[in-house]
Amino acid sequence: MPRETPDQGLYDQTLARRGRFRPQEGTATMTNILNGPTEFAGDMLSGYSSAYSRYLRLVPGAGVVRRTVDSRATTRLVLGGGSGHFPWTAGFVGAGLADGAALGDVFTSPSAEQIYRVAKILPPAGGVLFCYGNYAGDVLHFDMAQARLRGEGVDCRSVVVTDDVASGAADNAAVRRGIAGSLAVFKVAGAAVARGDGIDDVERIARLANARTRSLGVAFAGCTLPGAAEPLFRVEPGSIAVGLGIHGEPGIRTVPSMPARELAATLVAALLPEAPVGNSGRVTAILNGLGATSHEELYVLWGGIARQLDDAGIEVVLPEVGELATSLDMAGCSLTLSWLDDELEELWAAPADTPSFRRAPAQVQAVDGEQLAVAVPEVGAADGRFAEHGGAAGPEVDLARAVLVAMLAAVSEAEAELGRLDAIAGDGDHGSGMTRGLRAAVEAATSGHSDLSSLLRAAGAAWSDKGGGTSGALWGVLLGGVADGLAADGQGYSASRIVAAVSLGCDRVAEVGHASVGDKTMLDAFVPFVDALRAAVDSGAPLGAAWSGAAQVATEAAAATADLRPRLGRARPLAERSLGSPDPGAVSLALCLNAAGSVLAALPA
Known part of the structure; x- marks a missing residue:
């Protein structure tokens, strides 16, 4: 979110550092709905909290918190990160998931003050767990807020998500950045909070989920900062940037465009080698759109991914396909695989009710598959239905x-x-x-x-x-x-x-x-x-x-x-x-x- 007195000069400097300059008066911009670039994040969060006031309350200048908390909860889960990635993270504030989220300006970490204010407004509890992506600004500010809370006697801890395989080697996973796989970590941690787990167990579960979660993203076109006239970066026509970060960080390579089945194979092949030793063969999968890729395209891609995983003998549990961690109007997607054990699977499947992620309790008994087996004839098949005369074709x-x-x-x-x-x-x-x-x-x-x-x-x-x-x-x-x-x-x-x-x-x-x-x-x-x-x-x-x-x-x-x-x-x-x-x-x-x-x-x- 912007500060209450926006610093226009600082905003212009930010664009300049990124090779971008604020458009001159009268120049068309690529964001169609805005009052002004420096107001964008704050206006967005204000409108969001108004639309979903039944779920959450606005913390002015800082973020959002749940309107109610679980009666059994002894821990508070606070997420955070820059704006521009909705629904990540504010969209996940609600029952069964997060208690609050601190939001910074577009692609900018929230400040330590913002994080502190979100955590402090929540009802006191036995501990507070911060969970966020591994970006330098976020780490710095969350650490500062954590130290401040600890100084006040609050048991505050942090789990940093590191799911992006393109941003670091497997033997140095701690340096990797966090992208859409964050949802898998957020969800199981939130479910643990909802069932009444203490801070020790919530932290343990979040760390376990993070260690078992891997993602890879690709981009087809760049994203555009509010108020800018050109994309933040470009992908050459007919190309795919593999491993690109959600802010436009460089990928590991650029490859020619390919059919969906080949893209599915590329994504799955990059993630399977990092499966945990002795894993159960069960994963949850998240196919995430980055803002400008249609749901129809994602489903086309998911079909190929599902076949790849099935061929590899992997069982997929409650997959998610949709926009969950976007990057403004970036065209692209990411695939996350999170390897499950019995406890993680139970928590992933647990109920949740937030503006952007909802999972109802399993209330409908499954019907025996044999009862649904109906033979459907192939349309246009050559059989007796169409035969008017016997004999050989003329x-x-x-x-x-x-x-x-x-x-x-x-x-x-x-x-x-x-x-x-x-x-x-x-x-x-x-x-x-x-x-x-x-x-x-x-x-x-x-x-x-x-x-x-x-x-x-x-x-x-x-x-x-x-x-x-x-x-x-x-x-x-x-x-x-x-x-x-x-x-x-x-x-x-x-x-x-x-x-x-x-x-x-x-x-x-x-x-x-x-x-x-x-x-x-x-x-x-x-x-x-x-x-x-x-x-x-x-x-x-x-x-x-x-x-x-x-x-x-x-x-x-x-x-x-x-x-x-x-x-x-x-x-x-x-x-x-x-x-x-x-x-x-x-x-x-x-x-x-x-x-x-x-x-x-x-x-x-």
């Missing part, structure tokens, strides 16, 4: 597969452009959704299908399932309609029969989507295509030539949608913004029809 089945493959190639090449068009008045996912759906359709079509209707139904079901969104649903309906049209009467796939089936697919799309020509949807290209295809076939043109000509009509119709205002769907509220840009659904349909035409053009006249 040439039209191979032709349909080739059409889907050509459509996938065309849409994949245009994926970025389709996304750009969709982002003008939508959410930008049309290209990726089309590619995902078509890929699933192609995969479903490669299974053994005895007839064209079977293949199209399977492809449509897979497209709808994997593609998702409006386009996935509509293409599923489209292919299903074509399949129904082809299965409606006798054998044979004449050009006129194919036209009728495609027309049925178009009608189904209009019916399900409640759309018509002029609404700026895929129908604005589809209806002209069907009309042109029917006219060409009725005039005697071969199917391949008729299809190619009609596909060109669809392309022109899709381009003409740029002059329309959307009357349906997600783009409707932003109708004016979409003027001048064609509808992405119409464009992707035209791409698919042209790709199909390139295959059908090879048919004999």
